[in-house]
Amino acid sequence: MSVNLETNMLTVSPSPHIRTEESIPKIMWNVNLAVAPAALFGIFYFGLPALITIAVSIISAVGTEYLIQKWQKKPVTINDGSACVTGLLLAMCLPPQIPFYMTAIGAFVAIAISKHTMGGLGFNIFNPAHIGRAILMASWPVAMTTWSANSLSxxxxxxxxxxxxxxxxxxxxxxxxxxxxxxxxxxxxxxxxxxxxxxxxxxxxxxxxxxxxxxxxxxxxxxxxxxxxxxxxxxxxxxxxxxxxxxxxxxxxxxxxxxxxxxxxxxxxxxxxxxxxxxxxxxxxxxxxxxxxxxxxxxxxxxxxxxxxxxxxxxxxxxxxxxxxxxxxx
Structure with missing residues (x-):
């Protein structure tokens, strides 16, 4: 609620009335930044398979969000970083050498089913990355529990x-x-x-x-x-x-x-x-x-x-x- 000093008119607006410089893209990209050091260490430690898993997961998550929003004729919001966070966190929960098509399926489930069937960002009941992991664990338990060898371990x-x-x-x-x-x-x-x-x-x-x-x-x-x-x-x-x-x-x-x-x-x-x-x-x-x-x-x-x-x-x-x-x- 505010008063216009020139017209002395009282303006009533719905809550919330708190203003902040934070935004969804800023928060999401900061989360990506926070996860990045552990992800880079995973690439260093497990090698090329880890890089492929991360890349496939992020590309699949972002691509799925883009296609769904285009199909629904909604504004495309892939630049807000939320789909990238989901793809990155899903990859972080997977074995490094998991077949790439399984990673892509997990990312699709995380975005399409866990996120957008609920109404999109802000309406999902479950954590999308963990839904993707749970589906993969139920579908391919052997692949999800097969760990790659590393000479440092x-x-x-x-x-x-x-x-x-x-x-x-x-x-x-x-x-x-x-x-x-x-x-x-x-x-x-x-x-x-x-x-x-x-x-x-x-x-x-x-x-x-x-x-x-x-x-x-x-x-x-x-x-x-x-x-x-x-x-x-x-x-x-x-x-x-x-x-x-x-x-x-x-x-x-x-x-x-x-x-x-x-x-x-x-x-x-x-x-x-x-x-x-x-x-x-x-x-x-x-x-x-x-x-x-x-x-x-x-x-x-x-x-x-x-x-x-x-x-x-x-x-x-x-x-x-x-x-x-x-x-x-x-």
Missing amino acids: KVDALTTATPLNILKQHGYDQLIQVFGSQSELYKALFLGTRNGSLGETSTILLLLGGLYLIYKGYIKWQVPVCMIGTVGLLTWIFGGSAGLFTGDPLFNMMAGGLFIGAFFMATDMVTVPITTKGQIIFAVGAGFITTLIRLKGGYPEGVCYSILLMNCVTPLIDRYVRPVRFGARR
Whole structure:
């Protein structure tokens, strides 16, 4: 609401009345920038297959969005960076040597089904990149769990398995034996010299990217801290009774896709609850489900499914934690 001083006319306009210099393209391209260091490390570590996977995923995601918007006769918004983010994050969740046509199908599903059938950017219920990954996991489980060998990785000793796979199948003692010592295991997890999905290897680079987004104010620190902390706490408490000893909290916090999921997927501003309280509930729930799948489930990793399941209850969380209107009773 504003007053025109020349005519003394009162202008009433709908909320919100907050002005900001931030825009969707600016936010999305900053997210791309935050993910870029870990993606570049993946290309350096896994080589040409990683570059092909990233390129195919981004091109497929952007191309799908372009074709859909042209078909619907809507303004083409591929320059806002949102489709590029989806393609990049999907690629980061895939094995480096996955066949390129599978990557293209995953990107198509992420954009066409998870995003545009819901109404486009801002209306999707689920994180598009994780929907693409989940579809690929259900359709081609062997390809999605086949990891490429790398001469820099000590995990090659067990048929290029990931650390979580070794832990699930052979136990913690075998995991330590493969890496030589617990300190070497932590070093490999922190720096990224281990097998896994293209973008889940380097904890330090994912952490730096996440801290950049927190500094810019695009995400809240409570979400990654609560999700990662919940996994660490629960695996420390219950890991000893889960068989094969999985109760090393530091390992469980750095292993798998927890860091990329906590910083870049669980914080998706479209699918995460609005309030800080709601986001904390969301993050703790995602951490709990991740731990449950890791300790008791058939899969060694559960980050993708935990975030998608919590996406389902985001509207319910928002409903029960929304602030009370001024003057009203809860």
